[in-house]
Amino acid sequence: xxxxxxxxxxxxxxxxxxxxxxxxxxxxxxxxxxxxxxxxxxxxxxxxxxxxxxxxxxxxxxxxxxxxxxxxxxxxxxxxxxxxxxxxxxxxxxxxxxxxxxxxxxxxxxxxxxxxxxxxxxxxxxxxx
Amino acid sequence: xxxxxxxxxxxxxxxxxxxxxxxxxxxxxxxxxxxxxxxxxxxxxxxxxxxxxxxxxxxxxxxxxxxxxxxxxxxxxxxxxxxxxxxxxxxxxxxxxxxxxxxxxxxxxxxxxxxxxxxxxxxxxxxxxxxxxxxxxxxxxxxxxxxxxxxxxxxxxxxxxxxxxxxxxxxxxxxxxxxxxxxxxxxxxxxxxxxxxxxxxxxxxxxxxxxxxxxxxxxxxxxx
Numbered sequence: 001x002x003x004x005x006x007x008x009x010x011x012x013x014x015x016x017x018x019x020x021x022x023x024x025x026x027x028x029x030x031x032x033x034x035x036x037x038x039x040x041x042x043x044x045x046x047x048x049x050x051x052x053x054x055x056x057x058x059x060x061x062x063x064x065x066x067x068x069x070x071x072x073x074x075x076x077x078x079x080x081x082x083x084x085x086x087x088x089x090x091x092x093x094x095x096x097x098x099x100x101x102x103x104x105x106x107x108x109x110x111x112x113x114x115x116x117x118x119x120x121x122x123x124x125x126x127x128x129x
Numbered sequence: 130x131x132x133x134x135x136x137x138x139x140x141x142x143x144x145x146x147x148x149x150x151x152x153x154x155x156x157x158x159x160x161x162x163x164x165x166x167x168x169x170x171x172x173x174x175x176x177x178x179x180x181x182x183x184x185x186x187x188x189x190x191x192x193x194x195x196x197x198x199x200x201x202x203x204x205x206x207x208x209x210x211x212x213x214x215x216x217x218x219x220x221x222x223x224x225x226x227x228x229x230x231x232x233x234x235x236x237x238x239x240x241x242x243x244x245x246x247x248x249x250x251x252x253x254x255x256x257x258x259x260x261x262x263x264x265x266x267x268x269x270x271x272x273x274x275x276x277x278x279x280x281x282x283x284x285x286x287x288x289x290x291x292x293x294x295x296x297x298x299x300x301x302x303x304x305x306x307x308x309x310x311x312x313x314x315x316x317x318x319x320x321x322x323x324x325x326x327x328x329x330x331x332x333x334x335x336x337x338x339x340x341x342x343x344x345x346x347x348x349x350x351x352x353x
Contacts, residue, residue: 054170087284122291
């Protein structure tokens with residue numbers, strides 16, 4: 001009887017953990033999708049609001065603000081293929097992009113987008129901060 | 130109560146030291162983690178969040194596994210290998226698991242021998258190796274915990290550097306895992322070597338880890 005209760009408790013705990021992990025992955029994935037939707041819809045200001053402060057700052061160049069710069073990168077996302085979360089960092093693989101996010105108290109913000117893999121080296125990203 | 134404290138003073142002393150050191154590590158580790166986060170533009174963690182994080186778990190587990198490995202190897206190697214003159218060693222000629230009579234098992238057991246030492250078969254076999262098996266099991270579990278927590282902490286760093294996270298198999302073959310492992314192992318092995326060799330020539334009066342002060346350098350297996 002005790003073994004049965006322990007087993008049920010363990011399975012509930014593991015299922016709960018899996019549930020948390022998948023909800024977290026969903027949140028990070030949605031943040032990546034919202035960013036790409038804003039870019040695809042030409043809403044530069046909205047896209048920049050989904051970037052980390054450092055990433056938004058990195059796009060500001062002379063007269064060109066973040067909103068203009070983020071649209072000029074011709075980023076393209078697509079459907080989510082995979083999401084991984086480790087600590088406060090996330091990587092979301094979309095059909096045509098790999099997006100890196102960081103968890104802030106207010107939620108997930110994009111710190112890297114328009115990223116190309118370079119083997120063991122860090123990804124080369126159009127938006128990076 | 131006083132008798133209990135006196136009879137268990139050695140265990141209680143090390144339990145107290147262990148808890149104090151672990152608490153100190155959690156505070157210092159949390160401060161160090163938060164300093165790094167501040168420098169890298171990340172978010173700091175509360176003490177409660179830090180002690181349940183993979184960063185703290187891997188730092189604890191990598192030290193635990195190496196300590197248990199050290200004692201496991203010390204226990205097992207001293208069955209078969211001797212060091213002439215060392216109080217940590219058996220006398221030369223006694224290498225091996227020794228006779229039932231020497232080990233007071235089966236029909237050679239004493240009235241106050243443990244129950245599983247009085248029987249034969251699997252129970253005696255298990256009890257005869259219970260110290261090594263337990264230390265070995267704790268070593269393996271700690272090493273497994275190091276690999277799991279280490280992978281989580283390493284993958285967070287990988288993502289922060291915009292690199293792909295590693296699978297568990299990739300992580301246990303990685304430089305990070307083996308650097309953490311071997312830097313602990315080498316120090317443990319050196320400490321055992323030092324104890325075995327230095328105790329041949331040096332003494333600590335009153336300590337059972339040392340030979341009696343007046344014992345000859347070549348005297349082996351004598352504890353003071």
